[in-house]
Every structure is written in C-alpha cells, then in structure tokens.
Amino acid sequence: MGFYRFDSPYDWGRVAPYKKIAAQAEGGMVDLSVGSPVDPVPMSVQQALAVSTDLANAHGYPTVAGSETLRMAVPTWFRVNRGVDFEAIDADFVPTVGSKEAVALMASLLHFGPGDVIVQPAVSYPTYDIGTQLAGAKTFKAADIADVDSWRSIPGVKAVWVNSPCNPTGEVLSASQLHAIVAAAREIGAVVLSDECYALLTWAGDDDAEPSPAPCMLQPDVCDGSAKGILVLYSLSKQSNMAGYRTALIAGDPDLVRPMTVYRKQIGEIIPGPIQAAMGAALRDFNAVNAQRERYDARLRQLVGGLCAAGYDARMPQGALYVWTRARSGDCWRDMDDLAHLGIIASPGEFYGDPTHLRFSATAPDSAIADAASRLRR
Numbered sequence: 001m002g003f004y005r006f007d008s009p010y011d012w013g014r015v016a017p018y019k020k021i022a023a024q025a026e027g028g029m030v031d032l033s034v035g036s037p038v039d040p041v042p043m044s045v046q047q048a049l050a051v052s053t054d055l056a057n058a059h060g061y062p063t064v065a066g067s068e069t070l071r072m073a074v075p076t077w078f079r080v081n082r083g084v085d086f087e088a089i090d091a092d093f094v095p096t097v098g099s100k101e102a103v104a105l106m107a108s109l110l111h112f113g114p115g116d117v118i119v120q121p122a123v124s125y126p127t128y129d130i131g132t133q134l135a136g137a138k139t140f141k142a143a144d145i146a147d148v149d150s151w152r153s154i155p156g157v158k159a160v161w162v163n164s165p166c167n168p169t170g171e172v173l174s175a176s177q178l179h180a181i182v183a184a185a186r187e188i189g190a191v192v193l194s195d196e197c198y199a200l201l202t203w204a205g206d207d208d209a210e211p212s213p214a215p216c217m218l219q220p221d222v223c224d225g226s227a228k229g230i231l232v233l234y235s236l237s238k239q240s241n242m243a244g245y246r247t248a249l250i251a252g253d254p255d256l257v258r259p260m261t262v263y264r265k266q267i268g269e270i271i272p273g274p275i276q277a278a279m280g281a282a283l284r285d286f287n288a289v290n291a292q293r294e295r296y297d298a299r300l301r302q303l304v305g306g307l308c309a310a311g312y313d314a315r316m317p318q319g320a321l322y323v324w325t326r327a328r329s330g331d332c333w334r335d336m337d338d339l340a341h342l343g344i345i346a347s348p349g350e351f352y353g354d355p356t357h358l359r360f361s362a363t364a365p366d367s368a369i370a371d372a373a374s375r376l377r378r
Contacts, residue, residue, distance in 0.1 A: 003134045004133060004135065004136040005133070006134055008133075009126075009350050009351060010126035014348070015345065015347075018336050018339075018345060019340070021337070021340035022339075022340045022341075022342075022344065022345050023343075025340070025342060026343065027371065027375070029345060030344050030345070030364070030368050030371050031368075032344060032347075032369075032372060033361060034347070034363075035238070035321055035322065035361045035363045037237065037243050037363050038241075038364060039241045039292060041242060041245075042241070042285050044284070044285040045240060045245075045278045045282045045285070045288075048277045048278045049278040049281075052277035053274050055273065055274075057273030057276065058272070058273045058274050061270075062270055062271065062276060063270075063273075064094070064265040065094055066095050066271075067273065067276045069277065069280045070279060070280045073280040073283040073284060074283065076283070077283040077284075078218070080286075081199075081200060081286075082199065082218070082219060083216065083219045083220075084216055085220075089218060089225055089226055090226065090228075090254065091218060091227040091251055091252055091254065091257075092253075092254035092257045092258060093251035093252075093257060094250050094257050094260055095247070095248070095249050095270075095276065095279065096269065097246045097248075098235065098243075098246035098247070098248050099197055099248035100127055102249075103127045103131055103195065103233065104130060105134075105269075106193060106231075107132050108134060108135045109260050109263055110158070110159065110191060112137045112158050112159065113136045114136045114137065115137075115138075115156055116135075116137040116156055116158040117155070117158065118138070118139055118157075118159045119140045119142055119157055119160040120132070120142070120145070120160075121141070121144075121161065121353075122143050122353050123168065123349075123352050123354045124161070124168075125163060125167050125195070125352070128161045128163075129141075138156075140154055140157070145161070145162055145181065146177040146180065148184035152185075152187065157188055158189075158191065159193050160190055160193065161195065162181060162195065163195040164195075164196065164215070165198040165201065165214050165317070165318060165319025165320040166319075167197075167320050167322060167352075168347070168349070168357075168359040169324045170203075170318050170320045172319045173215065175215040175219065175221055175222050178194075178222045179221065182217065182222060182224070185229060186228070190229070191230070191253075191256065192230045192231070193233070194233065195233045196214065196232055196233065196234055197233065197234060197235040197237070197248075199213050199234065200213050200214075200239050200289060201239060201319055201320060202214055202319040203297055203317060203319065204297075204316075218252060227252045227253045227254070228253050230252045231252040231256055232250070232251045232252050233248065233250055233251075234248060234251065235247070235248040236279060238321060239282075239289045239292060240285070242279075246275070247271065296321055298366075299364070300362045301316065302369050302370060302373050303372065304323055305373060306373030307323060307325060307376055309373075309377040310376040310377065311328055312325045312326070312328060313325055314360075321361060321362045321363055322361055322362065323360040323362070324357055324358075324359050325360070326356055326357055327356055327357060327358050331356065332349040332350055332355050332356065332358050333348060333350070335358055336358070339358075342378075343375060344372050344376070346359060347360075347361070
C-alpha cells in the first residue's frame with residue numbers, strides 16, 4: 001500500500017523571503033524560528049561516544065531494542081524523573097532515530113488507515129497531521145484535547161495525540177486532565193499517544209515557584225497503574241542538545257511497543273551502537289540537564305521582556321522552549337514582514353494551526369536573544 005500523499009502548510013520555503021529581508025537589517029539576521037539547539041553537548045555524552053566507537057555494539061550490528069546499558073538507563077530515568085516504574089505498570093520501550101520519525105511513522109506502525117480517525121490538538125506540531133495523512137487516516141483537530149467530550153463520540157477514533165508541554169503554546173496539562181484523556185480513550189478503544197519531549201523543561205509563573213516536571217501519561221495516578229493502550233514519546237534533543245544524535249524513544253504498552261520493535265528491525269530504524277551509549281550517558285547526567293534548563297529559563301524571560309516592550313502580549317510559557325503570542329496585526333505573515341525589517345525571524349503561527357499567532361524560539365545563543373530583545377525595545 002505504501003505511504004499516502006500528504007499536504008501541509010509546514011513549508012520553511014515560505015519563510016525564505018523574510019530571511020532575505022532580515023539579512024539586510026542593521027546587525028544582520030537573528031533567527032528565532034527553528035527550535036534547533038545551539039549549546040554544547042554534555043561532556044559526559046561526548047566521552048561516552050568516544051569510548052564506544054570501537055566496542056562490539058559499534059563494529060557489529062546494534063541491538064534494535066537497545067543495548068543492555070540503555071535498557072537499564074531508560075527505566076531508571078523514568079523512575080527518577082517521571083515517577084514511573086516500568087515493572088509496576090508493565091511497560092516496555094524501543095529507541096527511535098529521533099522523535100520526528102517516531103511521530104511520522106506512528107499511525108502507519110499501528111496499522112491505522114482509511115476510515116480511521118486520529119485526534120490531535122488544533123494548534124500543534126505539524127508532523128502529527130502529516131503522519132496521519134501518510135497512513136491514509138483522517139485527522140480530527142480538537143480545540144482543547146483535554147475536552148474529551150469533543151472527540152470521544154466521533155466514530156472511528158483510533159488514537160489521540162497529546163502534547164504536554166505543548167509545542168508551540170507551552171501549555172502543560174495537569175495529571176487529572178491526562179487521567180481523563182486516558183479514561184475516555186480506553187472507553188472507546190483508542191490508543192493515547194503522548195508526546196512528552198519537553199517534560200523536564202517547565203517554567204515558573206508569576207509566583208516564581210520552582211516548577212516540577214510535567215505530569216507523565218504513564219505515572220500511576222494518570223494511567224491507573226497500567227500502561228495498557230498508552231505510548232509515550234521522549235527525546236534528548238532539547239534537554240541535552242542532542243538533536244543531531246537522533247536519540248528518542250517510545251515507551252508504554254508492550255503489546256504495542258514490541259511489534260513496533262520487530263518492524264523497526266526489518267526496515268533498519270535502529271540507533272547506531274555508539275549513539276546508544278551516548279544516549280545512556282545523557283539520561284544519567286542530571287546536572288547537565290539542570291544547567292540547560294537554567295539557560296533556557298533566562299533566555300525565555302529576556303525574550304518575553306523584549307516582546308512585551310514591542311507591544312506583544314507575551315508571557316512565560318508553562319513549558320517547552322517557545323514564546324507563543326498573538327501577532328500585533330492579527331496576521332502572522334504581516335508581522336513576519338515587520339519583524340524581518342528589524343532583522344528578526346519568528347515562526348508563522350499558520351505552520352502550527354493558527355495564523356493569528358507567532359512562535360519565537362529560545363534555542364539561540366545568549367547574545368542572539370539579547371540582540372533580539374534590544375531590537376524589539378527600540
């Protein structure tokens with residue numbers, strides 16, 4: 001059957017004309033559009049990669065389900081950081097070559113197709129919709145994914161995408177909201193697909209209270225002690241600056257994870273052995289993650305300050321790495337043009353489902369964030 005055709009407004013070629021304008025601005029272009037990390041990869045990761053370049057898992061074929069070391073590191077990370085005990089809830093996992101391929105292939109690997117409906121947030125990461133289209137299934141976009149009554153009575157719903165913290169809005173759903181989603185999905189026999197790639201990147205609000213990691217779909221009070229019908233995606237791209245390493249995973253219901261592992265073996269979707277070693281090191285290096293959190297927290301606050309000074313209704317997100325704010329003109333493309341003349345490039349909200357908004361990324365060097373904030377204050 002193969003992949004079906006897809007259609008999406010998510011085309012970075014549409015931003016190219018604005019980059020040409022920005023490049024001519026005084027001081028050049030400050031690109032706050034793509035969320036690509038710029039900070040150093042933790043030294044622990046670099047050392048693990050170097051040491052493992054000629055071990056058995058490097059010169060021989062790597063293990064699809066993960067090396068013995070990685071098989072220990074992932075459950076430990078979930079237990080320490082997310083309050084999830086794999087054994088207690090009967091969960092398994094499989095490493096993936098980054099989270100984007102995991103998202104894009106998810107519907108196909110779960111055998112969804114024509115006649116099936118996959119629910120996702122109306123404002124969200126575009127690859128959820130693209131992956132649904134590739135499988136030949138239909139997307140239902142919910143204004144509020146936590147409003148389970150808006151989707152649980154729709155015929156043919158087979159899966160529900162949840163993204164908390166959300167890209168682009170930064171919204172974090174509570175444990176009670178996640179629990180309601182799990183209960184509604186199980187009621188209709190749908191799989192919950194929870195993208196939690198920004199789980200440790202949460203931010204304090206106006207009260208400056210220390211934020212906690214976002215609730216996990218697999219924590220006991222959310223999943224009622226069972227991973228049945230739940231798949232969680234996690235990535236090290238942002239927390240450990242490892243986007244180029246392509247290190248991510250799918251964890252949850254073993255009846256869903258293990259068949260995926262078999263398919264991945266047959267099509268070669270396998271993380272290279274040395275990268276598996278690097279992934280394990282990153283999962284164990286809590287200090288590096290905390291240091292990265294502090295960098296992003298400072299950048300986001302500086303960016304919010306500059307945007308507010310420029311007349312935007314910008315606020316610190318609850319989580320993730322982006323400031324999501326309404327365009328001053330009400331049209332993202334008109335604001336893209338205005339910002340380009342300052343040399344600043346944002347992401348148009350239309351890419352994520354809302355053309356009235358813009359997304360500004362904090363994945364830029366400190367100097368670039370400071371420069372952008374200064375230009376916005378002019």
